[in-house]
Amino acid sequence: MPIKINKETCVGCGACVSQCPFGALSLVDNCAFVEETKCKFCGKCATVCPCEAITVVKEEMEAKDDLGSYKDIWVFAEQKKGQVAGVSFELLAKARELASQKPNTVWAVVLHDGSNAAICDELIKKGADKVLSVSAPELKDFDDLTYSNVLYRLAKERKPEIILCGATTIGRALMPRVAVMLKTGLTADCTQLHIDPETGLLIQTRPAFGGNIMARIRCQNTRPQMATVRHKVFAEMEPDASRSGEVEAVPFNKEDLSLRSKVLEVVENIGEQVKLTDANIIVSGGRGMKGPENFALLKELAEALGGAVGASRAAVDAGWIPYAHQVGQTGKTVCPKVYIACGISGQIQHLVGMQSSDVIVAINKDPECPMMKIANYAICGDLFEIIPLIIKELKK
Amino acid sequence: MNIIVTIKQVPDAANVRINPETKTLVREGVESMMNPLDAYALEEAVRLKEKLGGKVTVVCMGPPMAEAVLREAISLGADEAVLLSDRAVAGSDTLATSYALSQTIKKIGDYDLILGGKQAIDGDTAQVGPGIAVNLDIPQVTCVRKVRECADGKMVVERMTEEGYDVVEVTLPAVVTVVKEINEPRIASLKGKMAAKRAQIKVMTAADIEADLTRLGLKGSPTNVVEIFSPDARQGGVKIEGAPEEQAKSLVTALKEAQLL
Amino acid sequence: MNYFLTETEQMIKETAREVAQKYIKPVAAEYDEKNEFAWDVQEKIAEAGLCGVYIPETYGGICPEGQMGIMNLVVAVEELSKVCGGISLGLAATALGTIPLILFGNEEQKQKYLPAIAAGEKLAAFALTEACAGSNAGGIHTTARKEGDYYILNGTKQWITNGNVAEMYTVIAMTDKARGARGATAFLVDKGTPGFSFGKKENKMGIRASSTYELVFEDCKIPASSILGKEGHGFLSAMKTFDMSRPGVAAQALGIAAGALEDAVDYARTREQFGKPVISNQGLRFLLADMAMKVETARAMVYATARSIDSGDRNCSKESAIAKCYASDVAMQVTTDAVQVFGGYGYMKEYPMEKRMRDAKITQIYEGTNQIQREVIGQCLIKEAASKK
16 A cells, blocks of 8 residues: 555645545545545655655565666657658657767667668768668568567667657557567657656656646656657757768568568558648638538648648548548647647547647637637637638738 | 457546646546547447357456446447456556456456557557557557458458558457547447346456566556646637738738747 | 336436437438438437337337336337437337237237337338328228138228338228228238338428328238237227327427427527526526426326336326327427527527427327317216216
8 A cells, every 4th residue: 555644643634635636535534535546646645744644655666677787769760661750850859859968879770671771861860879770671561560579679689778759650559569578667648858867767748637637757667768759749850961870780580570460551541631640730620610511621721831631529520521630539639830720619528639739729609619718819700701811811 | 259348447538627726637526437449449349249259358457436337338238347456456557557457368368359449538548458469469450440351360450540541460369459430339228238237247356367466556567657747728818809801811920920830 | 306217217218318319319400301211310229229118028128028118118209209209200100000919919910020129120100090080080991801811901091100111000990881980900911011002201390200101002912810909899909009109199299398498498598698698587487487397297197197007007098198188288388488488599490499399289189189188088087977976
């Protein structure tokens, strides 16, 4: 039982109850009571208790004894058809910054089929000190098992202190496997990373409970420390032609090839549109769009802005636009520079998917709806009238 | 075809509020519900069972009150339900949770497929499904939007990607996590509700699943929370007034001035 | 108000409500406009297990043997009708066609039809009304002439709910015209029987999502085993059926009224005029209060009658008539008032109110006009008084 409440000294003041971020505490018979299933053992209650009646027994995992032998930061460079994902470059830039706080080498690890000869060079120009390149025809497309076997083998042998990866479909399938294989911790979907100057540990910040709460998480007793990170929270480096680095080619070990899963076909059906998660600007439509035909208007606005088209659950469920465009709790989480919500009232399930956008613009008939209240720019009016005018204005 | 569906009980996000003074989560009056994405996994499992025969077993790790979501799952077509409930699992991170669930699944045994939602809406990690796959040493496909075929110990599925989808063939048993697009869950039928009422929920403890206690709870969790804080609530900004032409012009000007365009 | 619904009734209520909200609400206006039967919704009602709520367990339903499930039916029909009084008829009119089978059918007939009806695979209909035989059910012209092991049906039935969509038709025909009402017999006729066809599809004021057709019998040959009950008992069967089925119509009326009241209260709370919600006007609150009184008393009467029937009361003509007559009058009044609460919006097709007013009207007319109901009630009063002596 990691939280102990001393019934003798507790005066039932309730200070801990109101301070618990998770609502795990209550007063029972005038004494604090903790509901273990809600408790995240953050210890906030102990610090606010005026009578020192609460002690948090820091029960934790035993530290592995070889922690000191892990060094360097790895960034998993996700590639598709030889093109590296934007988020991987963003992480290389961030890794450089982390490496400056703690002397470390930044490695990019790339699994590919070698079709893009310039890929390693590009990784170096954008922040990698060294590149670990595993190239084989079998690595052309992402396969959960093959990729995790390769990455696990590399990490097991070379002992990186930190592994970072984009919180993409691939990243969020690959990293959890590798973390469990290495029996270490992984923090998903981070929005901030820094090195704790005292302990030298990687502090990973991520939203929880749909962004209502932020948690700082660390992985103290096992290595590597692993995190997947959202798109667009860090900026990538301008390519620096003067940078040079070492490329280490590691042969693909055939034993790592999965015989139990196989990608039969890769279908790209979003056409010329900008990918939702990559977009700097997203134009999103909701119930107020009134019908599928009106999404053409949003597409036109998105094109004029060089952005992507998103949608609320209401619009997707009504069949006006495919699910791939859905932003929110049961869809995608996005954080573009500008999010333009058209006819979206802003139910909490939608807000959790987009409220970390830098700037929110809301166009809505109802000035009182939640989206209008959180928007940086709120335009009350008829979107069918205003959007064409915005497009006209942009084309001037 | 025996299918296991992993289900999590989560707070209903529509009701989660933040106390503006203490900036903490107000859980009072917040109802718990089945993780919405798990409902799609359950529906897919029931559809596969209806087509191919076999049974659907739902598994949940949580406090005794999580029994409610398991009963709901039975009303929606699951045949059996197992609740892993033990104080020893409190505080488990995703590594410990996937270990605990995979031990439970081993105990249930005799499965061809494990289905779950892409992620839970409270933790949003999407890590437990792959973790179970590694622990059970079986393959996985995440973010599945369609099951194309399922026969002869193999499945062909479509994995949703940023650009479209991948068609993936996987041998069974496997872990498959699903996205919303995969189906439209049914509502509980009258007979389902009656069955749920009568159903026996099997409760297992850490001892029942023969778990290594050092791999559960806080002791089994390499990650821990060092600090919790509330993000600054977004404050409203500028109301752009005027005739529609003026509104459009003001917005474009404002975005340009902020160098966002 | 606590009506002490049993666990089963509570589950039926929840299930029907979910079906109504999820599957009926989004399409009710569309089917009303198209004047078309909502097959996709009917499938959902079947999948949800609601088609067997009044059918015995032995035949795939949920009622314990020997017990009627009228209360179950009432609860389901009320909830469905809150959202659409037309779509709910797929269930309610099937019950009307099926109750005579449950009451008077032999084992073979029950085995043949009930499991499929309970599973929602087949719908049923009840065919009594003819052009010249409305309130005067005794005036029917359709004949059934016996020929060996067969009967030959001739005649036309009019305004038959679930016409064309039902697979099983309970048809009342004259086997012996000379005997008048005592010469009527009930038959079970399958859709697709040679000589049985559908005439005109009716274009109605309300309940447009239900299917109303003319049934045409031209030398339609059916086996003698299709007789329901005994020859000459057709009229009696019909009357006994109505005693039990009227709470179903009453529940439809009740649902229409209750749905209108719920929406009217919501609207009055959110609609602002003169800078305040319209519900802050006492005049409007009084109107809503009167609507609520009517709905609640109608519900009490309908539930009490259904429970009485389920508990074995076979002498319930008066109560059934009161329930049907009162609930349908209430439906008409309450939906009219609800349109008033909505004002101009109430009159527009964009909102679901004017439809309720149109749907409500039929409940005062069919399964015995409210004038006939009053006549039934009056006759019962005379009988009761006479029997006291």
